Amino acid sequence: MFREPSQWSLPWMDRVLPRIVDLCSTQPSRLVFTRFIPARRPGAGQGTWKRYYERWADMTLERLGPGKVDLVPELRAFTPPAPVVDKPVYSPWLGSNLRTLLAQRRCDTVIVTGGETDMCVLSTVLGAADYGLRTIVVQDAVCSASDESHDAMIGLFSNRYGQHIETATTEQLVHCWIGG
Template identity: 30%
Template sequence: MNALPLTDRSLHIVVDMQEVFASNPQWGFAGIHKIVPAIAELAKARPMATLWTRFISAHSAEEAEGSWAALYRKWPGATLAAGAEMGILPSLLPYVAGPAAVFDKPTYSAFHNPAFTKILKERRADTLVMSGVETDVCVLATLMDAVDRGYFVVMPEDALTSSDLDGHKHILDVIPRRLQSQVYRASVATILEQWR
């Protein structure tokens, strides 16, 4: 078993485990619920080291810019104007250590929220364990920004998913192989065993 770069400064980042990706008619997918127990296990083990992100849609396509406007023209039901629910899944709320642990973002990567980057620096984070959705969109964008900033990333294979399972599997296979000195793939059980 290869050692993971986990220390007392490592953090667990839960990416976008929100109602919009569970029940929204345009963006929701049932598979999100399959990873809830694994995410809960990680969060319960390290509640104060767990941060949560929420993707916040534009109010409408008309209020979005550039390619974002095109996205919301394609998916109008996922906008705030359409009533898309942005809250964290109720089944995971017991593991959220208060509002200060939640970081909203209007883009795929969490690093576009200055408060998120600030807390990583304040806590002197070294490794980010990234769970959530979608492996091939918001998780990937946040992961690449993390690597660019010098963080190690651990991908818990049983705590990640996507509405596009082929895309999910491709990212899990390719990214840790291509960035093998920076990105690691492991089960939640292995992460918990090594992250003491």
């Protein structure tokens, strides 16, 4: 739903996807994917989510079809063994087993890629910081529908949240991992 033409298409998705695949290929045993699952039908959800899905009625499962929420094929190739954590809201920390899954893996660091920088990525990053996890945003492997918001978020992560959130490039991370 984010790659193919839709109301939620991310124009930069094809530009950042190869970088995400590079990172996944470097550390495949450490992957966990999160996947946003929209409401089943228009107007479903609690509180403001009900209004949200009235506004975005065409982005509900009923109208999209369940196949539109799958990971893109390039990332689906890593599952299994990589688990996929489904989430009904921006945050993967609410209503999912992500925190338990990471604790079982003795994970103290999360490296965040994907979309959208100013929505799901933001919620993921702030939740990880709240849990005290070392949090790294891969600035050239995240994207948004809004370049202005994306740029503002990267600046916010780097500057305002500098004690909790780090930013790095794909090249910097791969270099660290392979010891190049």
